[in-house]
Amino acid sequence: MKKIVLTILTVAALGRAYAQNPPAAKPQAGAIALTGATIHVGTGQVINNGVIVFDKGIITAIGDANTPTTGASVINVSGKHVYPGLISPAATVGLQEYASVRATLDFNEVGVINPNIRALVAYNTDSEVIPTIRNNGVLLTQAMPLGGTISGSSSIMQTDGWNWEDAVLKKDDGIWLNWPGYYSREFNFEDFSVGLRKNSRREAAINSLLATFSEAKAYAAQKTVTPINLKFEAMRGLFSGASNLYIRADYAKDIIEAVKFAKEAGVQKIVMVGADEAHRVASFLKDNSIPVILSPLHRLPNRQDEDVDLPYKMPGILQKAGVTVALSYNEEWWRTRNLPFLAGTAAGFGVTDREEALKMITANAAKIMGVDNVVGTLEKGKHATLFVSKGDALDMRTNVVEQVYIQGRTVDLDDKHKRLYKIYKDKYEGQKPLAEKK
Template structure:
């Protein structure tokens, strides 16, 4: 009875936590509006100074230089953005936002499913659109994300969402976009807590684990080419990999593993493939380029993993891959992954300090990410006919010192930039007499 009492208290605390300061999703756009005078960073490498962007029914209908773009101002609301900057909404690739709220409360954790092969597990139905963590992404311009399950050899199926919704049905902009695999490790470290040498050593079971994965794919392919007399949900979920309607995402870091993963996909006849993590991707860039394989690059703010790697190995890898002609986006997995997703624009900013131009770095978290996720027909850049999912910043959005949002829109809806964090900041600023700059 005492245990049940404690559980009830924890659930009540969780409910209070989830309800505190949650912002109501914005209503649909009802009147055309124009953003005038800002520097527009298109997301495809182009920049328009003193721009005009007109939005109607959630869609960009006009974009161009102010001096050469006629505008009937009386028919719409005008947002004066002179001296400011406009960007497409940033996109978090390979994220888990909305799948876990409080790590210590099991009832709020839907990160992974039991079992080794779970291609039929759909992350979207576990997505919590009212998560306080999701809400806190928006003040940094992070407006879209991929929701990815974790755990097992085949972790499940991901979906793409926007970050201002009542529920997962409202949030989803593309469901079941791809299937995710954790590639076997070709090397492993000794278990130091058992007295083993903690250094790297070859994984004796590597070939066996790759064969098991290959056999599973062969069985799935045979099932989908057969009469399907007996329903097999995991195999059915994999059909999209063989008809190119789904992307295959393979989590792998080492050069040998990346090479083997590319050859594996090629032998399976899978043409839509992305390497996730790709710590040593730059060392096999030629293979990735030859096979048209894109990369979701490991978190930029990471230490080198091998002692003979440069201190800035992870910082400069984006530049090396872009120069090799590979389609690259950034992902944020690792320690405190969900919290660190808000730092996505600043990870991109770090790549500028190590070789990329600002517009190339911007593409890593906008149009490149949208292309990999298959949503570039509507998101990822500021172009006529695309969704008005964008934001206005007082300064450079890739610099944490100047990325200060004044407006943000998802599908033309003017969304709130208030979160539980801004609420607490204002509360205690008033208490201690701190004035806003």
Template sequence: MNKYLFTLLLSVAGTTTCFAQANIIPAARQTKTIAITGATVHVGNGTVIANGTVVFSGGKILSVTANGQAPQDDVLVIKADGKHVYPGFIAPVTYLGLAEFASVRATLDFTEIGNFNPHIRSLVAYNTDSKVPPTLRSNGVLMAEITPEGGTISGSSSVVQLDAWNWEDAAIKTDDAMHMTWPVIPQSGGGGGRRQQILPPELLAERRLNAINELEQFFSEAKGYAAISKPTVTNTRFAAMKHLFDGKQQLFISADTQKDIVASVNFAKKFNIRPVIVGGNEASLVTDFLKENGISVVVREPHTLPNSTDDDVNMPYKNAAVLANAGINVAVSIEGYWQQRNLPFMAGTIAAWGLDKEKALSTITLNTAKVLGIDKTTGSLEAGKDATLFISTGDALDMLTNHVEKAFIQGRDINLDNLHKQLDKKFSEKYGMKAAN
């Protein structure tokens, strides 16, 4: 059989199998006031309330109190004695919903051809029928910033909640940020089994400088275009950058080394833009600079190795704590999309390596909400905010005890079934029956 036809048949079979597994319908709107009583309430801002009560109605939190008693009105009471209530976790900088099968190119929609793509909007490509988000909800991840990748300027991200019929329903904040990767010196040498030409350091540095100059020229032209009220010629790329210059949109810059972090922040300041640093492997070396300029950092997953052989092997675990303890607003992210279900355990690792447990919780709740500009409506359990929260029977940052038994998004009681649970049940029953026979 032709190898390409065989690959296609496997892809179709895999797609059919996956999409036949789960038929999860988005939850209906909240119609009755709900009170969760007796739980340990982790507010998300560093506060913990023992024997607390959370009351919400119409998708909004009415009160968070310490008496453990339900109001006398006609409410649905959920007794959660000995359990924990958390605000919904938020996954920033992820192409969740833009990819389904890593081995099937047709299902990958998170990158575009070209180096400057500010006009790309990830939200319109977000797939609410993906089988991945339900697996995240089962670990308490209820919101995400859907982000494009590729090129120097990748496009605009949007923040969504993970239980929706379509991308319009899912959207919490549209086009919250533009995403950019700071030019770095290309790595020379062999790779992928093929020897690459080793270029002189001077030539590599020249290429990097040219890339930065090209980027600066692009931003200068875009800023000039934004200043024209009615351009005679429409430029979609420049038009897409307008809200960077009027302060309505943030600029997320991926940069890791201390020199690149400083250079990228100064670049953004030149255009009166306050950036957010993504990655920041060496951000701990420039904490004073970051704090002085009010820069937030989205730290990539702690479960990785350091970039340099001279670094402390545990530095990836400590990085977020060093930054947070220095007074910098820190959020935590993970690469990829399936992996997002492990986000709470990244925060748990941070707590084990130098950061207070509730502050570590904030790195995936309120801190992230602040970075994304949605902290007025979500990120913590406070009156007036969205009732996006969940109940866990144990510590949600510990993979041994995280067990989400009930979750709400904007007050809606969502379905916590997912493909993994269904497969586990299916094959557990199969081999259970086999053992019985």
């Protein structure tokens, strides 16, 4: 009996071990050269039959077929495509696992004014969602907090690492503000319609924000403060330009009001997030140099009188107006793996070309978040955070990621989806069709 129990426990343990995520990648051991590929630099430039060389996690050379590869292990990727690692801004990847299990949700904190809350320390590198997104080329994500009026600070994370200390690329890049708008949406579960209701708490919320930002600005003007106020200390970077203020607002009037509020409060860098009606105030955003992180494009418009494909066209409208645009899946963490296909949709609905659409999930996102000096494009001196795809990464039919490198580390591409595919493929492959069984 004891032997049977031990056998069952051993099998269960092995099964559990098999289901774990692959370990974090080891540091790059030697120089690597990828040759023969079509290289999408991320700046709009495309290098045909190109070569990219990287060592110790840094790109050392990039160019055409004549680029030297001396001393590097050469990997021929002819006929394939090399892209900079895709960046998912405004995401909760790593902060939540199962929507129906409260213990796995770590993006929200009790309270209304929480600038000192850091999403960074809640980032779970063992999340089973993370390997699924990097298998489509998403190698960087912005872990953002939710909830309250001031939610806390976000950080830029790599999708590989033993813990958040290993994974972090940039700590506390900005503070998140949920703007108290004139109206809030109300979902009707009976007919699945969306209605609007007046925000009765708006005035009180704005008065609270006015007081908070006023005190935080006065606090930031002092070099040393005793005792330290954790909330105001977290907001110090907003007034020096070291941190962004990410403002969630959808309606045109709310967008204008929120930007004016932030400017009057002394905030140096403002980013609009969501911005469903950004097309109505595109000139205002351009004149004030406000970049936008859009909500997911694969949805219906919010107003009944708008074009049904307006969300698809939004990136193109803003791009042509001169607004810097990045794309995101926002709170839909498990769908973040489809981020490249948002750019593909944008390319088909008004963005000038596919390379400009690619910038919306690489260079533009990196610039908005202040990490464009190390990631977002494939250039000499930047991190070797890139991937090799069998075809066009923006097309779901040809996005087949075959190699991934994060800071030069070779990343294992196993994930839960692939394991389940293999399990059920093996199960049904040997079975006879139902007609034959009869």
